[in-house]
Amino acid sequence: MKVTVIGDGGWGTALAMVLDRNGHEVTVWGPFESYVDEMRIFKENVNYLPGVKLPDSIHWTSCHENAVDEAELVVIVVPSRYYKDTVEAFKPYLPESALVISATKGLDEKTYERMSEVAEKILERDVAVLSGPSHAEEVARGVPCAVAIAAKDHAVAEQIQELFVNDTFRVYTLDDVIGVELGGALKNVVAVAAGISDGLGFGDNTKAALMTRGIAEITRLGTALGAKPETFMGLSGIGDLMVTCMSQHSRNRGVGERLGKGETLEDIMGSMKMVAEGVWNCQAAAELAAEKNVPVPITDQVNAVVHEGRDPREAVVALMGRAPKAESE
Ligand SMILES: NC(=O)c1ccc[n+]([C@@H]2O[C@H](COP(=O)([O-])OP(=O)(O)OC[C@H]3O[C@@H](n4cnc5c(N)ncnc54)[C@H](O)[C@@H]3O)[C@@H](O)[C@H]2O)c1
Numbered sequence: 223m224k225v226t227v228i229g230d231g232g233w234g235t236a237l238a239m240v241l242d243r244n245g246h247e248v249t250v251w252g253p254f255e256s257y258v259d260e261m262r263i264f265k266e267n268v269n270y271l272p273g274v275k276l277p278d279s280i281h282w283t284s285c286h287e288n289a290v291d292e293a294e295l296v297v298i299v300v301p302s303r304y305y306k307d308t309v310e311a312f313k314p315y316l317p318e319s320a321l322v323i324s325a326t327k328g329l330d331e332k333t334y335e336r337m338s339e340v341a342e343k344i345l346e347r348d349v350a351v352l353s354g355p356s357h358a359e360e361v362a363r364g365v366p367c368a369v370a371i372a373a374k375d376h377a378v379a380e381q382i383q384e385l386f387v388n389d390t391f392r393v394y395t396l397d398d399v400i401g402v403e404l405g406g407a408l409k410n411v412v413a414v415a416a417g418i419s420d421g422l423g424f425g426d427n428t429k430a431a432l433m434t435r436g437i438a439e440i441t442r443l444g445t446a447l448g449a450k451p452e453t454f455m456g457l458s459g460i461g462d463l464m465v466t467c468m469s470q471h472s473r474n475r476g477v478g479e480r481l482g483k484g485e486t487l488e489d490i491m492g493s494m495k496m497v498a499e500g501v502w503n504c505q506a507a508a509e510l511a512a513e514k515n516v517p518v519p520i521t522d523q524v525n526a527v528v529h530e531g532r533d534p535r536e537a538v539v540a541l542m543g544r545a546p547k548a549e550s551e
């Protein structure tokens with residue numbers, strides 16, 4: 223199949239490699255011509271996936287029209303901050319019959335919409351979602367993993383599953399697009415909190431508490447926004463939360479760790495080429511929860527550290543000092 227991956231970050235590149243291994247004709251679009259040229263020539267994505275040899279068979283372009291020419295499957299995987307503008311720029315060229323998948327894990331910072339909602343409005347067609355515990359650094363090296371594909375139409379989910387699945391990339395289908403997408407976006411915020419815990423020198427008990435109470439608040443907010451609660455017990459919920467809170471590769475956990483060690487957010491973000499969606503999206507998550515009257519104490523504290531300059535130690539005191547309550551609340 224002719225496939226276009228819109229986004230040349232670590233995840234776009236890793237997904238392109240999966241699809242290339244499966245025998246599809248893959249083109250990756252990136253926004254900066256000189257960087258795309260470097261990848262084509264040197265066969266390495268130095269900024270976003272260093273140390274991985276890129277296959278000769280993948281095509282690289284920064285031209286919107288060429289990128290999606292005759293595309294049958296389009297995977298959108300640009301970071302949330304650039305998502306809406308990028309999809310709008312592609313709209314005139316996207317073949318009507320192309321299947322579209324969104325693999326970005328984030329929320330629109332202005333409208334708080336899920337990414338597939340943004341794409342569906344612009345493209346006026348259904349958009350499926352791919353999410354789950356899947357660090358690009360491992361997927362690109364063929365380390366086994368499992369992810370979730372959600373589509374409103376089960377037949378479409380199965381079709382996409384067939385295109386991606388191989389002996390190291392296992393894909394499960396479900397129909398809860400909202401749940402799969404929110405799991406991927408909201409876990410990033412909790413992972414920042416887990417990183418803060420690491421940076422402050424706390425232990426495994428602290429991390430387990432954050433992850434367990436984190437999935438509880440993600441489930442509360444997710445169901446209030448229309449997701450099925452059981453989805454958060456799956457790969458795109460607890461699965462992704464676990465890997466992001468624990469992995470050495472996680473950018474969200476890494477930002478939190480540096481905050482916990484006392485670095486300023488400005489210095490941390492200034493030193494990073496890669497994105498940490500939880501930093502961009504914690505305000506949207508906190509505001510959505512406030513709108514729905516859903517308590518999300520961990521998300522609120524991450525938002526306060528990131529946007530109000532709260533000292534991470536004060537955030538911990540605020541979390542631990544809350545009134546005692548039942549676990550089910
Ligand atoms: N990296 C992973 O392991 C991983 C895994 C699963 C999901 N994701 C999600 O995938 C999405 C993309 O993240 P990533 O990790 O591939 O990115 P990245 O951090 O590796 O790279 C940043 C990307 O931003 C792009 N960019 C910068 N300025 C831009 C602009 N003006 N317009 C369009 N694009 C611009 C760069 O070209 C690059 O592709 C995120 O939502 C992330 O949460 C990442």
Ligand SMILES: O=P(O)(O)OC[C@H](O)CO
Pocket residue numbers: 327354355356357358410413462465466471472473474475497498499
């Ligand atoms: O590196 P992170 O924190 O952006 O997480 C990447 C993926 O979402 C993990 O599944």
